[in-house]
Amino acid sequence: MNIIILLLVASLSVAIIFLIAFIWAVKDEQYNDCQTPAIRMLFDDEKIKNVKNNIESNN
Template identity: 60%
Template sequence: MNVIIILVCCSLLVAGSFLGAFLWAVKNGQYDDEYTPSVRMLFDSEKKSQTKK
């Protein structure tokens, strides 16, 4: 029974550290995309319709 308590505590510690690392990365702008908005107009997002004659 003591082993289960130790494992639960260790798993909560690991999960908390991953959560802290994720929040730190979001706070420091790791997930900000600065490149795509500047080249978005270069991508074809819509198919060109063919005119019927």
């Protein structure tokens, strides 16, 4: 029974530490990225190769 209480306390401690780290990162505006959505449309899409024509030309 003691090990269950110990594991419960340990897991809750780790969860609270990660929650505090997440809240700190959000308040520090680490997840704010206003520039990338504006330039995302400028990136070229990868061209799709026509596999069917390649296979037919090899036969």
